[in-house]
Amino acid sequence: xxxxxxxxxxxxxxxxxxxxxxxxxxxxxxxxxxxxxxxxxxxxxxxxxxxxxxxxxxxxxxxxxxxxxxxxxxxxxxxxxxxxxxxxxxxxxxxxxxxxxxxxxxxxxxxxxxxxxxxxxxxxxxxxxxxxxxxxxxxxxxxxxxxxxxxxxxxxxxxxxxxxxxxxxxxxxxxxxxxxxxxxxxxxxxxxxxxxxxxxxxxxxxxxxxxxxxxxxxxxxxxxxxxxxxxxxxxxxxxxxxxxxxxxxxxxxxxxxxxxxxxxxxxxxxxxxxxxxxxxxxxxxxxxxxxxxxxxxxxxxxxxxxxxxxxxxxxxxxxxxxxxxxxxxxxxxxxxxxxxxxxxxxxxxxxxxxxxxxxxxxxxxxxxxxxxxxxxxxxxxxxxxxxxxxxxxxxxxxxxxxxxxxxxxxxxxxxxxxxxxxx
Ligand SMILES: C[S@@+](CC[C@H](N)C(=O)[O-])C[C@H]1O[C@@H](n2cnc3c(N)ncnc32)[C@H](O)[C@@H]1O
Numbered sequence: 001x002x003x004x005x006x007x008x009x010x011x012x013x014x015x016x017x018x019x020x021x022x023x024x025x026x027x028x029x030x031x032x033x034x035x036x037x038x039x040x041x042x043x044x045x046x047x048x049x050x051x052x053x054x055x056x057x058x059x060x061x062x063x064x065x066x067x068x069x070x071x072x073x074x075x076x077x078x079x080x081x082x083x084x085x086x087x088x089x090x091x092x093x094x095x096x097x098x099x100x101x102x103x104x105x106x107x108x109x110x111x112x113x114x115x116x117x118x119x120x121x122x123x124x125x126x127x128x129x130x131x132x133x134x135x136x137x138x139x140x141x142x143x144x145x146x147x148x149x150x151x152x153x154x155x156x157x158x159x160x161x162x163x164x165x166x167x168x169x170x171x172x173x174x175x176x177x178x179x180x181x182x183x184x185x186x187x188x189x190x191x192x193x194x195x196x197x198x199x200x201x202x203x204x205x206x207x208x209x210x211x212x213x214x215x216x217x218x219x220x221x222x223x224x225x226x227x228x229x230x231x232x233x234x235x236x237x238x239x240x241x242x243x244x245x246x247x248x249x250x251x252x253x254x255x256x257x258x259x260x261x262x263x264x265x266x267x268x269x270x271x272x273x274x275x276x277x278x279x280x281x282x283x284x285x286x287x288x289x290x291x292x293x294x295x296x297x298x299x300x301x302x303x304x305x306x307x308x309x310x311x312x313x314x315x316x317x318x319x320x321x322x323x324x325x326x327x328x329x330x331x332x333x334x335x336x337x338x339x340x341x342x343x344x345x346x347x348x349x350x351x352x353x354x355x356x357x358x359x360x361x362x363x364x365x366x367x368x369x370x371x372x373x374x375x376x377x378x379x380x381x382x383x384x385x386x387x388x389x390x391x392x393x394x395x396x397x398x399x400x401x402x403x404x405x406x407x408x409x410x411x412x413x414x415x416x417x418x419x420x421x422x423x
Contacts, residue, residue, distance in 0.1 A: 136324075372401070400418075402414065402415065
């Protein structure tokens with residue numbers, strides 16, 4: 001899986017592909033290991049740097065990942081006996097890299113096991129480096145956030161990014177109480193979600209896809225931040241809505257609660273396939289799926305258009321611990337250009353008097369406020385229009401925008417701007 005990530009694949013996809021043959025318990029164990037290791041990679045590297053001659057950057061990247069996995073098991077996975085963690089990693093290193101590398105793995109991991117009581121690496125004197133190491137984030141990301149929010153709020157955000165994200169579900173075709181009863185009958189503990197009516201947070205460790213309520217299409221998974229984006233959009237009852245970047249489709253489903261018809265389009269065929277499977281499981285109504293490029297929308301103007309654009313996803317680092325290590329400064333320019341193109345093209349298919357909703361799961365101003373401000377400056381026929389008071393809680397509104405922050409609200413990060421076209 002880690003080799004897949006190095007080849008540019010995303011963690012979710014690599015996990016799906018590599019764990020097909022495992023049962024639910026083993027999948028959970030692998031997930032705990034890999035997600036946990038990636039969330040603490042910076043700290044693990046500091047520990048390894050003190051014990052690998054020449055530092056971790058000097059050794060083969062695959063061996064480095066094996067050492068990180070071994071170290072994480074030794075220090076953070078109490079369920080794994082040290083001899084098993086060391087033995088397994090040494091064996092794997094031998095299979096993949098030969099006897100020399102396996103001796104290194106054996107020596108390093110045994111030493112870490114021996115020194116576990118005094119293992120914490122020294123705190124770097126540079127305050128940003130210290131935060132980056134403690135919370136395992138790239139330093140440049142910590143720097144950019146601390147310039148915006150200050151050190152203490154940045155610390156809270158880094159901490160939130162390392163917390164395990166819970167599964168939150170929404171009822172479909174049944175009311176919340178029915179879904180609660182179905183889950184209760186299956187022995188699944190549920191909790192209400194602050195700020196978002198009808199969503200249910202499931203106790204951790206639930207094998208969701210094995211639940212009857214899932215198989216019967218009585219629920220779908222949606223982080224409260226995504227639900228809030230759609231509630232903030234507040235499309236008119238019975239209207240036709242185009243969701244031009246729709247896959248895997250949870251916002252399209254949420255839109256279909258109020259809309260008369262939702263056109264759910266995405267450019268990526270594989271993701272469209274997955275979206276269709278999801279809608280099929282739910283027996284979803286009032287949704288039409290299309291494969292289409294949002295830069296050239298092939299539809300006639302509609303009452304509301306949502307563009308949930310591709311972005312750096314810095315609001316979802318807690319779910320995708322690989323993303324923080326993949327992020328590059330150049331992503332802002334590359335994705336920014338695409339976001340700009342999609343937003344401008346989407347504007348051409350909004351009816352006069354209609355709504356254009358721009359959203360991201362990024363925390364970054366370049367992808368959020370600045371995109372919208374530039375768009376509004378070039379399109380005087382659109383104005384920012386927050387939904388009526390009470391549609392979403394006041395504490396997720398910020399100057400008319402929707403802004404959800406992991407460390408303030410406890411959900412994924414999200415941003416949205418609701419733009420009204422003049423009649
Ligand atoms: C943030 S995700 C959308 C998530 C989705 N709205 C949901 O709530 O489930 C962005 C999506 O945009 C799609 N995408 C990227 N470039 C696109 C383009 N030019 N036209 C249409 N879709 C595009 C990606 O395939 C991806 O599925």
